[in-house]
Amino acid sequence: xxxxxxxxxxxALVMIFSCTAVLAxxxxxxxxxxxxxxxxxxxxLYLVDNVTGEKGENLVGENGLANEANIAIQGENYDGxxxxxxxITESGAESSFDTLHFETVPITLxxxxxxxxxxxxxxxxxxxxxxxxxxxxxxxxxxxTICNQTGETVKSITxxxxxxxxxxxxxxxxxxxxxxxDGETTSFVFDxxxxxxxxxxxxxxxxxxTESGREGEFATLHFETVxxxxxxxxxxTGxxxxxxSMTVDE
Numbered sequence: 338x339x340x341x342x343x344x345x346x347x348x349a350l351v352m353i354f355s356c357t358a359v360l361a362x363x364x365x366x367x368x369x370x371x372x373x374x375x376x377x378x379x380x381x382l383y384l385v386d387n388v389t390g391e392k393g394e395n396l397v398g399e400n401g402l403a404n405e406a407n408i409a410i411q412g413e414n415y416d417g418x419x420x421x422x423x424x425i426t427e428s429g430a431e432s433s434f435d436t437l438h439f440e441t442v443p444i445t446l447x448x449x450x451x452x453x454x455x456x457x458x459x460x461x462x463x464x465x466x467x468x469x470x471x472x473x474x475x476x477x478x479x480x481x482t483i484c485n486q487t488g489e490t491v492k493s494i495t496x497x498x499x500x501x502x503x504x505x506x507x508x509x510x511x512x513x514x515x516x517x518x519d520g521e522t523t524s525f526v527f528d529x530x531x532x533x534x535x536x537x538x539x540x541x542x543x544x545x546x547t548e549s550g551r552e553g554e555f556a557t558l559h560f561e562t563v564x565x566x567x568x569x570x571x572x573x574t575g576x577x578x579x580x581x582s583m584t585v586d587e
Contacts, residue, residue, distance in 0.1 A: 364414070365413060365414045366411050366412070366413060366414070367411065367412045367414065367439050367440055367441045367442075368409050368410070368411050368412075368441045369409070369410050369411070369412065369422075369437075369441070369442060369443075369444050370407060370408075370409050370442075370443045370444065370474075370532070371402070371407060371408050371409070371410060371444050371445075371446065372405075372407045372443065372444070372445045372446065372474065372475050372531050373402045373403065373404055373405065373406055373407065373445075373446050374404065374405060374445055374446065374447065374448070374475045374477070375404065375426055375430075375446050375447065375448050375449070376404055376448050377404060377426040377427050377428055377430070378401040378402065378403050378404060378426065378427045379397055379401055379402040379424050379425070379426055379427075379446065380397070380401045380425055380426065380427050381395050381397065381401075381423075381424065381425040382395060382396045382397045382402065382408075382410075382422075382423070382424045382425075383395065383396060383422075383423045383424075384396065384410065384412060384420045384421075384422060384423075384437070385420060385421040385422075385423055385433075386420060387419045387420060387421055387435065388417070388419075392423065396408070396410050401427070405477045405531070407531060407532075412437075412439055414439045418438065418439040419436060419437065419438060420437040420438075421433050421434065421435040421436075421437065422434045422437050422444065422470065424446055424469075426449070430449040432446070432447075432449055432469035432470075433469070434468065434469060434470045442472050443472060443473065443474045443532070444470050444471075444472060445470060445471040445472075445473060445474070445475045446469065446470055447468075447469055447470060447471060449469065474530050474531050474532050475530070475531050476528045476529065476530055476531070477528070477529065477530075477531045477534065478526050478527065478528050479526070479527055479529075479534075479560045479561055479562045479563075480524055480525070480526045480527075480562045481496075481524065481525050481526075481527075481543075481558075481562075481563060481564075481565055482522060482523075482524045482563070482564040482565065483507075483517065483522065483523050483524065483525070483564075483565050483567065484521075484522045484564060484565070484566045484567065485517045485518065485519055485520060485521050485522070485567050486519070486520070486566050486567055486568055486569060486572065487519060487545075487547050487551075487553075487567050487568065487569045488519055488569040488571075489519055489547045489548050489549055489551075490516050490517065490518050490519060490547065490548045491508070491516065491517040491518075491545050491546070491547050491548075491567060492508065492516050492546055492547065492548050493506065493508055493544075493545060493546040494506070494507050494508050494517065494523075494543070494544070494545045494567075495507070495543070495544045495545075496525070496527075496541045496542070496543055496558070497541065497542045497544070498539075498540075498541055499540040499541065499542065500538065500539070500540070505525075507523065507525045508523075512525075516548075527541075527560070529560060534560040535560075536559060539559065539560045540557060540558065540559060541558040541559075542554060542555065542556040542557070542558065543555045543558050543565065543579065545567050545578075551570070553567065553568075553578030553579065554578065555577060555578065555579045563581050563582075564581065564582045565579050565580075565581060566579060566580045566581070566582065567579055568580060
């Protein structure tokens with residue numbers, strides 16, 4: 338029994354030392370979660386050392402960081418840590434923030450201010466000195482384009498949030514459309530914080546009702562911009578009453 342107690346004590350000490358080592362290791366690394374809402378692809382992104390001027394590798398690689406996409410990058414702590422965050426968009430617009438400290442934070446890359454041709458010097462100074470980043474998680478949007486292919490008028494289309502239970506009826510006087518005739522199209526936009534658009538935070542069910550009383554439902558709609566076709570019973574290839582097609586940006 339005495340040996341068992343000694344073994345348990347040693348095991349507890351090992352676990353304490355292991356946890357301490359992990360904590361110590363975590364204190365040397367911070368994570369910046371970079372969100373791009375500039376409206377363009379970010380082609381280059383660097384953490385520049387303010388002392389040496391070294392900017393290292395392009396942190397978004399050859400493919401860049403698409404608009405409304407995000408990436409996690411890390412900083413390794415040292416005495417006097419201060420970095421400059423430098424990014425360049427596909428149009429060549431360059432922005433930087435030169436007092437980035439060692440901390441785990443979200444960073445949103447903002448659109449570059451457009452300076453009007455007739456701007457005064459005071460306005461130019463204000464626009465060019467504006468901070469190109471925000472330390473907040475941005476809201477982003479997805480758009481569902483609904484195409485009625487049921488062969489009859491659709492009288493109700495609702496989205497129900499799996500996590501909040503909130504029900505949104507899009508055929509409503511509030512949205513200036515109370516029905517969707519066969520062949521017609523409508524659209525609806527949802528906003529969400531960029532870090533809450535995954536399946537653990539966001540999932541909608543879509544339900545529609547036609548004028549004959551037929552009901553169709555799809556229970557696992559995710560956060561994406563997509564065209565959703567409401568199908569007739571004859572067009573269904575299985576139990577699913579809808580089909581998806583890519584939404585093409587104009």
